[in-house]
Amino acid sequence: MRAAIAGSDAVRGTTSPNPPVGCVILDAEGNQVGLGATQPPGGSHAEVMALVDAGTKARGGTAVVTLEPCAHHGRTPPCTRALIAAGVKKVVFAVADPNPAAAGGRTVLTDAGVTVESGLLADEVELGPLRAWLHYARTGRPHVTWKYAATLDGRVAAADGTSRWISSEESRAQVHDLRRRIDAIVAGRGTILADDSALTARSADGTADGTSVDRQPLRVVVGTGDLPEGARVLDDAAETLHLRTREPSEVLAALGERGVVDVLLEGGPTLAGAFVQAGAVDRVLAYVAPTLLGDGPVALGASGVSTITGAHRFRVEGVTMCGPDVRISAVPDRN
Amino acid sequence: MRAAIAGSDAVRGTTSPNPPVGCVILDAEGNQVGLGATQPPGGSHAEVMALVDAGTKARGGTAVVTLEPCAHHGRTPPCTRALIAAGVKKVVFAVADPNPAAAGGRTVLTDAGVTVESGLLADEVELGPLRAWLHYARTGRPHVTWKYAATLDGRVAAADGTSRWISSEESRAQVHDLRRRIDAIVAGRGTILADDSALTARSADGTADGTSVDRQPLRVVVGTGDLPEGARVLDDAAETLHLRTREPSEVLAALGERGVVDVLLEGGPTLAGAFVQAGAVDRVLAYVAPTLLGDGPVALGASGVSTITGAHRFRVEGVTMCGPDVRISAVPDRN
Known part of the structure; x- marks a missing residue:
């Protein structure tokens, strides 16, 4: 998660109105095989970037991401779909998505048989790279x-x-x-x-x-x-x-x-x-x-x-x- | 020295224009056998208080004191004389006395065959309990x-x-x-x-x-x-x-x-x-x-x-x- 936070931090200021998210892919043995962060608006989200970086090594592995993966189709397809398609078995995220349109990622993943954990280093993410975006998402x-x-x-x-x-x-x-x-x-x-x-x-x-x-x-x-x-x-x-x-x-x-x-x-x-x-x-x-x-x-x-x-x-x-x-x-x- | 500093700190505000000094006496085996601090003006200095506290156990021992023991006769007799009379073999002090009238304690002690060390925790004393008095002694x-x-x-x-x-x-x-x-x-x-x-x-x-x-x-x-x-x-x-x-x-x-x-x-x-x-x-x-x-x-x-x-x-x-x-x-x- 620290690597994901660093990835998130590195793209701060380039992603608005999207959140600056970081994602790390671990293979089935727990080795880091992919890293990605949100691209400028219209570009790929962090999960997709990390999956591309990992390639086939993502199969059976774990995605560690600073924010709950989105389940909605905005300018890009939902990240949950990409994670499931890549064969990821487990997703660990820090902070739940407060945006009603994007939320539901956990449910979609769980329904697809993916193990989901949340809350890891949540404070660090909430007060760090996602602070402004979470405020924006919650208050408008x-x-x-x-x-x-x-x-x-x-x-x-x-x-x-x-x-x-x-x-x-x-x-x-x-x-x-x-x-x-x-x-x-x-x-x-x-x-x-x-x-x-x-x-x-x-x-x-x-x-x-x-x-x-x-x-x-x-x-x-x-x-x-x-x-x-x-x-x-x-x-x-x-x-x-x-x-x-x-x-x-x-x-x-x-x-x-x-x-x-x-x-x-x-x-x-x-x-x-x-x-x-x-x-x-x-x-x-x-x-x-x-x-x-x-x-x-x-x-x-x-x-x-x-x-x-x-x-x-x-x-x-x-x-x-x-x-x-x-x-x-x-x-x-x-x- | 930390005990001496604590003793010094405890009498701050009660000793002016004299310095709030703390003194610890160790016996020949290094056990703490005496503790003293400067009394209000006209009263005894820290070394004398600590020697009185230690009694005959001071013989062959060490005096640990926040300020160089005074060698002059003011309202009280010089502390160097009391230390020598008590048979102390070693004196460790933190800060040298900047007052020309009182200084020379080190020389008097050395001449009497007492081992003298200085500088132990000097910064802590200079910025702590003796800060104001040292400023006063140096600048008037x-x-x-x-x-x-x-x-x-x-x-x-x-x-x-x-x-x-x-x-x-x-x-x-x-x-x-x-x-x-x-x-x-x-x-x-x-x-x-x-x-x-x-x-x-x-x-x-x-x-x-x-x-x-x-x-x-x-x-x-x-x-x-x-x-x-x-x-x-x-x-x-x-x-x-x-x-x-x-x-x-x-x-x-x-x-x-x-x-x-x-x-x-x-x-x-x-x-x-x-x-x-x-x-x-x-x-x-x-x-x-x-x-x-x-x-x-x-x-x-x-x-x-x-x-x-x-x-x-x-x-x-x-x-x-x-x-x-x-x-x-x-x-x-x-x-």
Whole structure:
């Protein structure tokens, strides 16, 4: 299953609106003979890729897959049919498919005499490569990660507006890696006007790196006014969508319709405040640099809270060092 | 040495301006036969306490001590003399005494035929129980820890000024434990006017806890105006010093003269900004709660920085969870 998860992880950002699934085929003796992952929309699912890789060695073997194999006929035939046709005797999957149209894979397989087990490393898959897609499948809304970099005293820029570089080279590299694996980056028009951000995945030193960055997320600018001609976000490095609204629900509906599953919200403070207030932030990713400014703008603008008991409550999911910075990941505390 | 460090740690906050030292005596066979720690000023040093505890079993044995034994005659006779008189054959200490008046202990012991080793667990002692005193001995200035509790977005209170409780019960308990082991708590007059803080060590639920809190730090209020009659900080729960200045160097000089070694700076933002600007914060202790407010005051006021390259640079020394909160400890990055 770890190999399947790694396969799943490797195709994140390339499969939406389909889930980035990984699949490993073991032969009858338990040797790994096939590995596959979901191809871009319209292409084969992970199970089919792995079966092709395994060839006839799949007969009598086991398929280990991060998500319950689909039983429905979408743009591709159902994976359950391919598994049964290949003579697989056992299927082990991590997470059940929450999508009613695709679910039923377990039943189809069992009815065909295939042994089915589930739940193996389910947490790792749910919080890892399938996190955004599972959220999308369950809620109908893209998964939103709000990412920001701030000083220890919460500032995102100095008094004069300068912010290069608040966070370390290691943190910037990690953010660009994150951008590469996301479907869309969302920023407010104000941020574009202030910073002329390109909103592309780049190498850590800020230059475009054509060799390692082979795909770019959709760039989404939110705001009612026009974008200035010549703005970097309008260059041809990636597709850009300008949504003339600041209402989070409208932004997410528009993105969901385009098949966007995994969204990175990159500011500014006003837009982030609106998303937090709307309950539309599914994860906070804070890169905290060990510096102090004592002045300058903060990361989050008004989010509808006037008194301490109304604070938006989160739960820390993980804290790691990223070079000299502290990276805090937090998710809504629904309790 | 770990037992000596624990002994040292246990008397933190009771020994200033003397160092909180711990000492363990091993007999000739290596069995622990004595334990001692520095008594309040005028009382015995750790070595003498441990020797008294060991009695005649110290003869031919080893003294393990967190700080180089003193060779000078202050309010008490030199510890080196006591160790030699007790027939100790070997002394192992962690950290050399940086105080020229007290140093020379190693030479005196060696000249008397005692084997001396040093450096054992030195880092643990330097960053632990002797940290503040070593800073004081080296710089002549009290060690300042600036502590604050903030939300993930850097707020110390909501828009209406409410802040009870931004941090968790676990974090508050840890702060009260810290207050118990410190010499003085410093706060600005504005904080006293706003919150009527008592600045005492209490149990985590905010009530005084007479059984467990057996000492209180000196309370120091900084600011030129008068304090309101009936302010809690003027009650008789602990001594209070009102310094009619906001200049950090003057505050620290006044405290140093009183033998204050270890200071906890608790705000507000203006005073903290002045201390940061003056380079007078030796450690930042941030309790970050996983909540978002989007409005309200932030922890640090103006600290003389107008552009990002002028940011005060720190280095993260440790990150731990404290209940649901993230506790970040950072020290000035002098590189």
